[in-house]
Amino acid sequence: MATTKTLRYAQVACACVWCLFSAGIVFGFAALKPILISEGVYHELCDPKDGDGLLCTAQDLKLNFIFALSATVTNIMALPVGKILDMYGPRVSGIIGSGLLFLACGNFISAKHLASIWDPYLVGYTLLAIAGPFVFISCFQLANSFPQKSGTILALLTGSFDSSSALFLIYRLLYQNWYPNLHVSRFFTLYLIVPLFILACQLTIMPHSSYKTVNHIAKIAVEGLDENGRLIEGDTGSGIIPDEQERQSLIAIENEEDTLPDTSTRPQRRKSVLETYVEDKLQKKSGGIFGVLHGKSASEQIKSPWFYLMLLFALVAMLRINYFIATVRTQEEYLLNDAALALKLNSIFDMLLPLGGVVSIPFIGLLLDHTDTLSTLTILFTTSIAIGIFGLIPNSFTWNLIGIVLLVVYRPFYYTVVSDYSSKVFGFDTFGTVYGLLSCICGIFNMSQNLLDKWTHTTFDMNPFPINLMLVILTLFFSLTLTFYIRSQILRKPKNGRALPPNYQTI
Incomplete structure (x- = not known):
């Protein structure tokens, strides 16, 4: 028994390690982007008059497109990965993730040789994005390896995911301060250790079948x-x-x-x-929200305003988060009209992003435990609108910094609240399908950030104000719509609610 317990501890520890180095590294794009620019990635798209080392519009749009596509793919994969996990188990899912990481590294390592065949940077980064859900979601079942500590294990895994974006920050610090010869190809040669580690763990100590499904x-x-x-x-x-x-x-x-x-x-x-x-x-x-659609089929739930009104808010919220991650430097340069201050804010954002989830997770848990669902959603909506407003204020380092601090805390808060809302409203039997579909649709819609980026560069001459104002207005509208709908549904429920009898049966 002692050996089994030790093995389960080792499984959780290994899962946290590889999540830290692979689960969400694509969201560290803001830190990786300066290195790609320095390495001259896509500089051939620029006019020769622009000079070496200077970022042009075509290059900036192409680099931002890499992140837009990867963020899209990561969210889309939530649905198929859940199905693969249920059908074939966590070991197969983990091995697939490891293989995808190998392929991603191969693209970056051999970029010069592959450039004539396909775009190795776009393909490589996209493969990193696909691999993330495979190695991360397959770890969820470990939450029941120690049933009484399932919440702690989930928090550790989620914290490792949120912190994984720090990998490219560490790389950028090494590259810019101590090892200028640590080119992208060399970095990903060293990074091959990660997929090797995952593969070794999956073939040795990790369970072949799930302790529990995501729904459970x-x-x-x-x-x-x-x-x-x-x-x-x-x-x-x-x-x-x-x-x-x-x-x-x-x-x-x-x-x-x-x-x-x-x-x-x-x-x-x-x-x-x-x-x-x-x-x-x-x-x-929960204030009358828990169980409102429990027992209904997934198709019935998806057709309900409870689903599509939350979906509309989530579409804009996720788009705003990922759009800012991709364009933080150029947005701040325009708003502050100072390249040095924009660089400083970019560096602060790179450091705070991986810390946001780790620091905020305990407080998010307390909020969910002691606040009804509508109040929690109201806090989420208010924070989202406040972040948008702070991003509209020009020539103010302080207000933009406050907006960035709120954003890095808001990001894990948003994902946690939407997941909590989905489980309470739609139930556990359909949770994987309904929440996976919501994430998948949001991921597809996320590709529109490339269009917003193009409008900012061309139509609005690098001014982020029009796009950000539009997103704030949409956030306000969808937040109010969902709030009023939920409130109306709560008011329609009988006020003299009582516990169901012990012999209640689900038919």
């Missing part, structure tokens, strides 16, 4: 109960039912029901007493 992990994270609505092994239930007498009474009823004839042949399983109790508490705690 979502249920554990929200309810504290396993997929059958029972207490997790070794859990006394004190975390979800504080009152000792009430807890013992419910557990006693639960144990009595275990002696009843098996009903597993029914179309849907009978809800446990604990599950009924917990879901009623969550329904009240």
